[in-house]
Amino acid sequence: MRVQLSSDSTAVHAIDVTNVTSQKTIVSNLGEFFTIDVKIGDVILLSSKDLETLRIKIDQRDIEKEVLTVNMGVKSIVLKEVIINESGVSSESLGIIPYGQKKYTPAERRLYTATTGGGIDGLLNTISGRKAMIKKEIIVEKKEQLLAKIDILFEDNYYIETLKIPELYIKGFQYYCIDDISMANALRAKNKTMVLFLIVKLAENYNEILALESK
Structure with missing residues (x-):
């Protein structure tokens, strides 16, 4: 050709x-x-x-x-995050928190509180299922982060023209992609070459599912 x-x-x-x-x-x-x-x-x-x-x-x-x-x-060139730190002043440098302490997302902080509350409060949290609920929030939170990553990678035209995904099913296909372990790992690693490689096969599988459901 x-x-x-x-x-x-x-x-x-x-x-x-x-x-x-x-x-x-x-x-x-x-x-x-x-x-x-x-x-x-x-x-x-x-x-x-x-x-x-x-x-x-x-x-x-x-x-x-x-x-x-x-x-x-x-x-x-997309600037996703700009950090200004000329003074070097931070919560760590001021002694508010120890250096190197793990930083938690909001849902992870709630899980930490529920797990380490201690005493009767910790027992009540376990009985009430609060920890289970917060763990679900963390899963949702992490999926939302992956969805945001894949959402900015491709224009709708790429899904429609190249991958042959119907426009109404683009968002559903994105959710289908982030449920794939290999795709999720590639998105977290910002490995666009691997994402491009995997998304073609996932699109073929997804279109087959749509075809079966339409029969």
Whole structure:
């Protein structure tokens, strides 16, 4: 298949083009024509330091084109968290809490209180099921964190056009993904390459489930 890569970026970028299915990789530049061996169903991964990573699943229409033109978006820089600490003043440096003490999420703090309350209060907490309830809150809290991670990785168009997930089922598919242990670990590790690899198979499984439910 003959391919040409383009982008709104004016700079010249070396782009890794990998056939994930056959595990073969070539390197190309924007504007250049190149050929790569593919068949229907193969997944092509396009990645560059300064451009958004793309994953394309080859279909019959792609094969029939004389030249497959792919536009790659410029990678945006997202500042997720900015910490200003010029003075070095913190609760640890002031002696309020010991250095290196574990920091808990709100739900984890409530579980710690319920577990270490001691005496009759600790007994009542156990009997009332408060600890069990808080443990459920922690699970929900951690899933919400994973959901937030996967939500910012891909545009809806990627789910619809590339993964063939119906628009109404995108959120359900995201929940399906974070329940997968390998995907959850990849999201926590911020391993986008692994996330991209796993999400294709998960999408195939999810679409099969939708097809069975629609019968």
